Amino acid sequence: MKTKFSPTFQSKLKQIKESNPKLFERVLKQAKLFQIDPKHPSLRNHKLSGHLHNTRSLSVGMSIRILYVMDAEGSAYFFDIGTHNEV
Numbered sequence: 001m002k003t004k005f006s007p008t009f010q011s012k013l014k015q016i017k018e019s020n021p022k023l024f025e026r027v028l029k030q031a032k033l034f035q036i037d038p039k040h041p042s043l044r045n046h047k048l049s050g051h052l053h054n055t056r057s058l059s060v061g062m063s064i065r066i067l068y069v070m071d072a073e074g075s076a077y078f079f080d081i082g083t084h085n086e087v
Contacts, residue, residue, distance in 0.1 A: 001038050003031065004071070006079040013081065023064065027081065030060045034076070057087075 005013070017024040033040050044059040048067075058066040065087050067080040080087045 001035055002073075002075040003035060003068075004075050004077045006077065009066075009078045009081055016081070023060070027060050027064070027066070030058060030066070031078075034058060038076070 013024070013027065016027065030043060034043055034045075038045060042059075044057075046057055047053075048055045048057055052067070055067050055069055058068065060066060060081075063083050064081065065084055066078055067087050068076045068078045071077045
């Protein structure tokens, strides 16, 4: 699956790379896995509800989440990353 990244996502990813290189590597690993198999169980890919009802979430370990939406072209648009409470 093709993925795109918002400027906010890219900025947060850069901060993660500088402050926590191991977490950065895990994020990259999960993003690559998502491109190969978006339904892989370790991603815990699921639809959100409430005001984020058009949004989906991926897990990076137990504490970090990646939020994304599907765009009109069928690509996943990653727009936020952080802990469950942050996103």
